[in-house]
Amino acid sequence: RKEVEQDPGPFNVPEGATVAFNCTYSNSASQSFFWYRQDCRKEPKLLMSVYSSGNEDGRFTAQLNRASQYISLLIRDSKLSDSATYLCVVNTDNQGGKLIFGQGTELSVKP
Amino acid sequence: GAVVSQHPSWVICKSGTSVKIECRSLDFQATTMFWYRQFPKQSLMLMATSNEGSKATYEQGVEKDKFLINHASLTLSTLTVTSAHPEDSSFYICSAFPGGSYSGANVLTFGAGSRLTVL
Numbered sequence: 001r002k003e004v005e006q007d008p009g010p011f012n013v014p015e016g017a018t019v020a021f022n023c024t025y026s027n028s029a030s031q032s033f034f035w036y037r038q039d040c041r042k043e044p045k046l047l048m049s050v051y052s053s054g055n056e057d058g059r060f061t062a063q064l065n066r067a068s069q070y071i072s073l074l075i076r077d078s079k080l081s082d083s084a085t086y087l088c089v090v091n092t093d094n095q096g097g098k099l100i101f102g103q104g105t106e107l108s109v110k111p
Numbered sequence: 112g113a114v115v116s117q118h119p120s121w122v123i124c125k126s127g128t129s130v131k132i133e134c135r136s137l138d139f140q141a142t143t144m145f146w147y148r149q150f151p152k153q154s155l156m157l158m159a160t161s162n163e164g165s166k167a168t169y170e171q172g173v174e175k176d177k178f179l180i181n182h183a184s185l186t187l188s189t190l191t192v193t194s195a196h197p198e199d200s201s202f203y204i205c206s207a208f209p210g211g212s213y214s215g216a217n218v219l220t221f222g223a224g225s226r227l228t229v230l
Contacts, residue, residue: 042223043221043222044155044221098160099145100157101147102154104154
């Protein structure tokens with residue numbers, strides 16, 4: 001079983017749609033959680049951290065369920081510019097550094 | 112914000128040659144840098160943790176004699192792919208935590224990556 005699993009997609013949605021990505025992780029001792037965005041042939045960039053209470057940043061909402069070891073990302077009112085691969089990332093090392101990446105979920109937003 | 116610079120962005124080489132990739136922290140000091148590799152349609156895989164002034168820590172399955180890491184200063188880590196073969200063709204990315212007073216001090220910051228193609 002992979003340490004971090006995501007549905008690879010691709011998700012093809014029209015502009016304005018709401019789309020949700022799911023992620024599960026295997027290590028119950030995982031400390032912190034993130035969603036990164038990666039554009040084609042580029043480096044990953046942090047989209048948002050994920051907190052136990054859930055958090056929102058504009059059109060993006062992240063949720064964490066530690067009991068189920070499940071993380072989600074909701075994108076509302078999708079824009080063309082949201083097209084990218086979204087990476088679920090888990091840090092199992094409280095000292096920082098050892099991030100485990102999911103394979104990513106590809107999103108394509110169409111006009 | 113904190114910047115990690117990686118060079119070269121693209122490199123094409125013949126099988127059997129060695130390729131060096133540089134990773135620099137431009138406006139902060141990094142005692143630790145991380146090297147990842149990403150094959151097409153796959154996740155980033157941590158290869159090794161580069162430690163300034165000491166030996167790198169390699170992840171299981173990564174050949175330390177093939178992927179030489181040198182972290183000689185607080186702002187520079189290098190990855191050398193020795194005797195490269197076509198199966199080493201991949202996207203190599205370095206990263207570091209800026210730390211200090213940066214607002215994103217605990218956010219892993221990536222270099223732009225180096226795309227290696229071995230013919």
